[in-house]
Amino acid sequence: MKVSKKFFPAAILIASTVFFTGCGDESKSESEVKVEPLKVGASIAFPPFGFKDDSSRDYQGFDIDLIQAIGRELGRPVQLSSISFDGLVPTIQSKNIDLAISGITITDERKKSLLFSDPYFESGLQIVVRDDNTSINSLEDLKGKRIAVQIGTTSDAQAQQIEDAILTKLDTPVECFEELAKNQVDAVINDRPSNAFMLAR
Numbered sequence: 001m002k003v004s005k006k007f008f009p010a011a012i013l014i015a016s017t018v019f020f021t022g023c024g025d026e027s028k029s030e031s032e033v034k035v036e037p038l039k040v041g042a043s044i045a046f047p048p049f050g051f052k053d054d055s056s057r058d059y060q061g062f063d064i065d066l067i068q069a070i071g072r073e074l075g076r077p078v079q080l081s082s083i084s085f086d087g088l089v090p091t092i093q094s095k096n097i098d099l100a101i102s103g104i105t106i107t108d109e110r111k112k113s114l115l116f117s118d119p120y121f122e123s124g125l126q127i128v129v130r131d132d133n134t135s136i137n138s139l140e141d142l143k144g145k146r147i148a149v150q151i152g153t154t155s156d157a158q159a160q161q162i163e164d165a166i167l168t169k170l171d172t173p174v175e176c177f178e179e180l181a182k183n184q185v186d187a188v189i190n191d192r193p194s195n196a197f198m199l200a201r
Contacts, residue, residue, distance in 0.1 A: 045172035086152030148176035
């Protein structure tokens with residue numbers, strides 16, 4: 001099944017980041033420092049940034065490659081945990097992981113309790129509809145419509161502002177697209193790179 005992808009004009013700028021909870025003790029000599037693994041949380045259901053390969057079942061994606069490169073630069077092995085997107089912030093706040101990487105938007109609220117890296121990717125939100133849908137061409141057309149979003153994301157926050165929208169909040173973008181394919185929702189709001197990846201498959 002084909003779906004049409006349509007931009008809405010006031011696209012939200014998303015800065016994907018890595019964020020850290022603390023720093024190590026630099027007073028110890030190199031011989032005294034025990035190399036601890038870098039405990040990393042990532043949403044492995046957010047292609048092309050993080051996903052599980054269908055054949056090898058290995059974690060792959062841009063974020064996975066990036067954090068492995070950071071681990072090599074730091075001289076620390078990467079211990080990767082798959083965590084749902086809405087669980088990443090609570091998990092890092094509880095200090096069960098050292099950092100998270102998963103297209104996380106920098107917001108003033110999050111900056112109150114989290115330390116972000118410099119942005120490494122900019123994106124925007126996008127509306128996706130079925131190819132037989134001719135009534136949705138803008139954000140305004142989503143009023144009163146059934147919309148699927150990934151829970152806890154900027155897509156979720158944007159959809160909540162749409163008048164009379166009927167929201168279906170799911171754990172992954174893949175699930176959102178499945179609902180659209182089954183005609184259980186009228187549209188999906190999701191990050192543009194993720195949409196492009198899934199529509200091309």
